[in-house]
Amino acid sequence: MQSGANAVIALRAGGAAFVVEIREPVPAVLHWGADLDAPADDLRRTAGPAVLNNSPDSPRVFSVWPTERDGWSGTPAQSGNFAGYGTTPRPVLAGHRVDVPDDGVGGRLELSFTDGGLRGTVVYELDRFGVLAVSLSVGNSADRPYTLDGLLALLPVPDRAVELVDFTGKWCRERAPQRAPFGFGTHLRATRRGKPGHDSPYLLMAGTSGFGFGHGEIWAAHLAWSGEQRYLAERLPEGAGAFAALVGAGESLRSGEVILAPGERYDAPPVLFVWSGEGTDGVADRLHRRLRARPGHPVTARPLVLNTWEAVYFDHDLDRLTALVERAASVGVERIVLDDGWFRGRRAADAGLGDWFVDADVWPDGLEPFVKVVRAHGMQFGLWFEPEMVNLDSELARAHPDWILGPADGLGPSARRQYVLDIARPDAYAYLLSRLDALVAAHGVDHLKWDHNRDLLEAVSRPSGRPGVRRQTLALYRLLDELRARHPGLEIETCSGGGGRVDFGILDRTDRVWASDCNDPVERAQIERWTRVLVPPELIGSHLGAARSHTTSRTTDLSFRLAVSLTAHAGIEQDLTAASPADLAIIAAWSALYREFRPLLHTGRVVNADLADDAVALYGTVARDGSRALFTWLRFRTSPAGQTGRVRFPGLDPAARYRVVVRTELGAASRHQADDPDWVAHAPIELSGAVLAVAGVPLPTLNPQQAMLFDIERTS
Template sequence: MPRTHARTLTLRAAGTAFVVELTEPVPRVLHWGADLGDPAEAAAALALTADAAVLDNALDEPRRFTVWPTERDGWSGTPAQEGHVAGGGAAPGPLLTGSRHEEFPGGGGEIGLTLTDPGTGLDVELTYHLEPSGVLAAGAALTRAAGAGPQPYDLARTTTLLPLPGRATELLDFTGKWSRERQPQRRPLGHGGHVREVRRGKPGLDSPYLLVAGVPGFGFRGGEVWAVHIAWSGDQRYLAERLPEGAGAHAAVLGGGELLRPGEIRLAPGDTYRTPVCHFAWSDAGLDGLADRFHALLRARPGHPRTPRPVVLNSWEAVYFDHDLDRLRRLAERAAEVGAERFVLDDGWFTGRRADTAGLGDWYVDADVWPRGLGPLADHVRSLGMDFGLWFEPEMVNPDSRLARAHPDWILGPARGRGPTSRHQYVLDIAHPDAWAYLLERIDTLVGEYGIAYLKWDHNRELHEAVHGPHDRPAGHAQVDALYRLLDELRARRPGLEIESCASGGGRIDLGILQRTDRVWTSDCNDPVERQAIQRWTGQLLPPELMGTHVGDAESHTTGRVTDAGFRLATSLFGHAGIEQDLTRCTPQELARITAWTALHRELRPLLHSGRQVRADLPDDAALLHGVVAADTRAALYCWARVATSPDAQSGRVPLPGLDPARAYRLRVRTELGLPALHQTAGPAWFEAALAGWVTVPGAVAVRAGLPMPQLNPGQALLIEARAAG
């Protein structure tokens, strides 16, 4: 007798489909990936083919991988929910009690599922929201029922999981360290779990960032890929897991959630825990296709920056702690002369802050250094046509500070005594109501008093032994929640205020913090050799306009490497550009080149901050080709860069990705930043012609056949502009 299929719910957007079947007791995901066409026909066929074989020595009915997988389903992998009630209630058995389904006119929609678990007294509200970009946002709210009894439910972990097909057998995620963030690492997905846990109180410099599963050999421009990103600014857990028996009709699972410390979430009757949103995305166009979806998601946010991103001068590597009004006035004047549009005063302006060993937490202007306050500098900056920004690190405190001495109970740490400092800092318990109110008052007052347009919000140390109170209750979740509330309140009070997420450089880059900030500081390292890779992979999630990309001194302050000015300028062009050096010590020739660079950035900014990021798949990691292509493919800017020497003497034909093969394009080399040092006697003919003017090339040749590239010396870069002909 044919089986009667339950009702199916489908969401579709941008070539992606998500299909849920309302089976009982718990629904299951039938499909996540490519749009399969007519939703009714596809859903019926998916439901018909949803059950795998009944295996020997296994459950006597087909295993099903549900939306809230538990052992009741025969799922032996990581469950959706782990916890207990006074040592009991450890076998969740949720039941579907309600559902809703909404499709949006512009594509996408939302599915809501309500589950009730009588054994644990939990109600679970699952939400799947498919954006027009094709990114699926999934999350849950767990509420302890009011009549569930006096004992709290101790929630150990929740994991949001989606199924993967058998062809997704290769994994990509990221690691890193200070000044070398977001370094890719790949491996096969075998049986068992690939788990990345973050226990740093923030995503960290070694953040997994994205966990990508794909077909073998997927690259920037090709291959089918599935990915997850956890939108949470604290401890996290990423997971890809494959069992021999599969996951229902699927082969493996992908997902993640917040990493909770024991006892951190205790749900009394009426209490609710909301999981971080996990953003899932699928693409059949490789990593660039995946990046397209995330960039479209971010650019569609109501709060996404719409005005041109101002060129920034940040004072840190120019003066460090040597704050002197006259010196900073001169620096601001040079910044305005070369075309900067924003001046940011970095660390060193507040009470007792002559080095990084003291003063942190005392958010009052140092009267000894600034007897008239910051007003004279801020007013001077604005008189030069720039807006004024200021550095803060609100979540940290030096033991040598008035704040620490007056309020030791505001500092996180065990009751037995705090462990060693890191960077001479402890962590301020910003979930403490009085500490939270102090920070809000101080920051809001300074923003109002000095007309601050921009906050550089830093977070340098990691959270170890992040507990508070006499019983050492875990504080990581509450810390992130308090941070979000603080940022939200500041933005509500100061609607025009822009905020940068900085955490020892790129240690807190996630879509949770980016709901409340306007850009990230990509890395403390301005060395262009390192930056080429760091920016390349940061762009897997973020569009260029959200990435701070600054040009620094010839000798990098973090690596000591000396690099060519043209290479530094070309590298920092592809983002939210800025300057991180003492312009008062530059020669007239150096200032002229930086002026040319800011003018070039302003010219190309509309393209760079709205187009599609593209990256070429090249066999040689020492050479890089990346760029930005306009949405209508009529314009593009590419960077051809070399970071090291190679065994091969020639690059061969290199395709220019992202252009339309059906168009013809005019190409030229932009020379405003100077010509790179070349490792050749003469360049390819098209290149020599493009140095003098426009060269017309059929799009099919540029995209499919490719162009032989000039041979660059290491540490050199070249800018190639493309415009549609006619």
């Protein structure tokens, strides 16, 4: 670890740069954004702001560990106390270490601090794609306990970041964006659900005026943590040092949750910061490439899935499920997932959770006869679990009531007729690990659908009464890590009442997210479009549901449902045994289309057209080498205008020529017009990239809840 100051450290990658001045007592960020063709020392020499009237007599500093000592009146990086004392941190730089690869792309900067009886560390790691991971820690070297109330990673942003976008939502309507001016004061989003929740802020973006999918500068933050979260954007009248404002995030800690005994350390979950000069699609591209580069990222073709839930619900019967598998095989399904209802006492949602033994009343010969049927058709086998939950009507709850997370003097209300198992307890953890391990081994399970269907309320451990959310989250991570270590080929899908736990922390340990319990394609298209800002398509489960949606009761055409569910990790949720021969033939064609395009969909760059009319959407995936693209043009509802005018296909090379084919295997979309635009009527057609990507082309006026697929291939 090097000591000393007066150095400027620059990390660069992917057109982005992060520059820090090593100064005493605490270093400061000089720049975070576009890479600069300028001497780094020029940033240092221009980093001092004015001394304002009625202000501290020295220039205010916004350091890498913002505190009141430096004149910072906003949210501090660290809050806590020694039994009411030591409430204003005063960190002092103890040393730093910088590691930059030989090729100069990316790198790592570690800064260490002393602060009386505390030791702090902040680590900045810029990956090859321009994503900056920031990790903070605090250790207690004093002889008395230290109560930590919060530790936040905060980075400054310039004054041109004038708008904020983050997300809210609810069950079956996750990741709904909300936009607001970046005004003075603190924009704070904190979750208190024991998980990120269906209303998770998800990704906080500060950007230039009117930033969109393909344009504008953005400074974004994402907390890679599956527990409770805190996101903030803050602007003070005096600014933040030489900058205007800040964005940041960290774990939201409950009172008394982290009390560091002498010698103990708290490691905050990492926060990912992303700058983009190309709108939200640029943010998504950096994050997708980061995930795809991880060692455990799925590299084999993502199998077409059939999940049994909306086909049979709790009605498990070998003959019925065998017929379903046979129909699935006939349309090209490659993985069967047996959902809720297979375990002891589980005939409805109010009993059985926790009793992870095959129900002999329903499956007198166990699951093996069904598994053999699945294997005989060359398919993978998956199984649904909800390990973190328990019904009071279960053998587990009756034998171990103290394993339930909640106050010792009485449980609060159930949610979805269930409670939370305190998996941080060693005995409860050992039970779950043994049952999951045994079932995966016994049946050669390829895939676990891991559900988590309720919020954590009064999440305290018995008998101590101490807050348990952080311990619960870390125990979940250990459980997932141990299962994967014991079964290296096992894939795990994260589901939390649908999309209630989608973050980079859980994605470090899973291979698929269930974006929402809603299979209504009108809702699903919006949910997935925004899920893709963080998660690449190959990790997003997207299923064909029944004509009449289970969650909204809306009825939609088969062609529309198939088009929406094609462009992620595709699957089926409906009862194929009730489908007509004509519908089965179309589903089989969709299955073939998925296999044709998944090499593109699961490796390419996701793009979205910026359109003035939010009743329509055009989104697609473009191959990294620009050789091919697949776009979906869809309409949610009617519009005042009769037609959209010229629409750009983003991501295509203006210097190339392309052959455009309208793929009609799913059936012709219903139009609200007499005839298609001339170029569509003459498709397949060859057009220049300049026309497609820069000038734009008129598109058909579709009726509501209709979609078209455009297959675009470069010819020269």
